[in-house]
Amino acid sequence: MFAGLAVYVLTLKLARHLPKNMNRFAHKAALGVVAVCVMAFLTSAGAAIWSFVGSSHGIAALLTTVVDTLGSLRRTLPASVADLLPTTIEGLRQQLVEMLGDHVQKLSVVGMEGVKVFAHVLLGMVVGGMAAVHHFREHDQAPPLVGALRSRLRALATAFDKVVFAQVKISGLNAAFTAVYLLVALPLFGVHLPMATLLVLLTFAVGMLPMVGNLVSNTVIFLISLGVSLGVGIASLLFLVLIHKAEYFMNARIVGHEVQATAWELLSAMLLLEATFGIAGLVAAPVVYAWLKAEVKEQGMI
Structure with missing residues (x-):
C-alpha cells in the first residue's frame, strides 16, 4: 500500500510541472513516463538499501559490534546487571524479538517469502502509477x-x-x-x-x-x-x-x-x-x- 501511495503521490507532484499546453494524448504519455521513472527510482533505491543491509558491512556487522560492546561492558558492570546482557548475536536478536514482538521476524524475510514481498511491492507501484494516470481523466458524472x-x-x-x-x-x-x-x-x-x-x-x-x-x-x-x-x-x-x-x-x-x-x-x-x-x-x-x-x-x- 505504501509503495503504491508513494508512486501515486510523487507522480502527481511531478505532473504539476508538465507543460500546460500539451494535448490529451501527450499529457497521458508524459504521465506514464513520469510514473515509470518514479517506480524505477524507488525500486533502485530499495534494492540499493537491501543490498547494503545484507552485505558483510551491513546490519550483521553492526550487530557484531554491539555484541562486542556489550561483552566489554559485562566486565565492568555489577554481576546482577551483567547477567541481563546478551553474550552472542543470537542472544541479542532474541532480546530484540522479545522487546518488539514476534513480528520483527518479518523484517528479515528471505527466500520465497522475500520474493512474495517484492512482488507485492512491485504490484503496489504499478497500481499506484495507473491510479495516478487515471487521476487526470475527466469524470463529470461518476456513479x-x-x-x-x-x-x-x-x-x-x-x-x-x-x-x-x-x-x-x-x-x-x-x-x-x-x-x-x-x-x-x-x-x-x-x-x-x-x-x-x-x-x-x-x-x-x-x-x-x-x-x-x-x-x-x-x-x-x-x-x-x-x-x-x-x-x-x-x-x-x-x-x-x-x-x-x-x-x-x-x-x-x-x-x-x-x-x-x-x-x-x-x-x-x-x-x-x-x-x-x-x-x-x-x-x-x-x-x-x-x-x-x-x-x-x-x-x-x-
Whole structure:
C-alpha cells in the first residue's frame, strides 16, 4: 500500500510541472513516463538499501559490534546487571524479538517469502502509477460508489503525503545532525566510531518511524560509543539528549501539526495498531490515524 501511495503521490507532484499546453494524448504519455521513472527510482533505491543491509558491512556487522560492546561492558558492570546482557548475536536478536514482538521476524524475510514481498511491492507501484494516470481523466458524472472511492483515495493520499514526506524531511535532518557528530565532530578529537556510516544510514531509515525511530538509533549509537570509551559514551549521550531528544518532541509536533493531532494521539494510535498488527501496524499507524481523523472531521463529528 505504501509503495503504491508513494508512486501515486510523487507522480502527481511531478505532473504539476508538465507543460500546460500539451494535448490529451501527450499529457497521458508524459504521465506514464513520469510514473515509470518514479517506480524505477524507488525500486533502485530499495534494492540499493537491501543490498547494503545484507552485505558483510551491513546490519550483521553492526550487530557484531554491539555484541562486542556489550561483552566489554559485562566486565565492568555489577554481576546482577551483567547477567541481563546478551553474550552472542543470537542472544541479542532474541532480546530484540522479545522487546518488539514476534513480528520483527518479518523484517528479515528471505527466500520465497522475500520474493512474495517484492512482488507485492512491485504490484503496489504499478497500481499506484495507473491510479495516478487515471487521476487526470475527466469524470463529470461518476456513479456514487466510484465518487466515494475517489474521495477516500484523495483523503488517504493527502494523509500519506503529509505524514510520510514530512517524516522524510525530519529523518533527513536527524541523519544530517548525526553525520556531523559521528563523521566530523568526533574525528576532530581523534575518535573514529566503528560503523559510523552505517549508523547514519540507520538513523535515517528508522527515523521514518515517528518518535520510536529515534529511540532505536540513539540506543545503538550510545552502546557503540560506550564500547570505545566511557568519555565517548558520555559525549554521545549528551549529544543525543541535547539534540535528538529535543527533535524527538519536535517530530511529534511537526507531524502532529500536519495532521492536526497531538503527540499523545499519535503514540496511542501507534501502540494500538502495533498491538493489533505488529510492526506493519506500527509503521502504518500515523498515516492511518491521519486518514481516519480527516474522514471523521469531514463528516462533522469532531
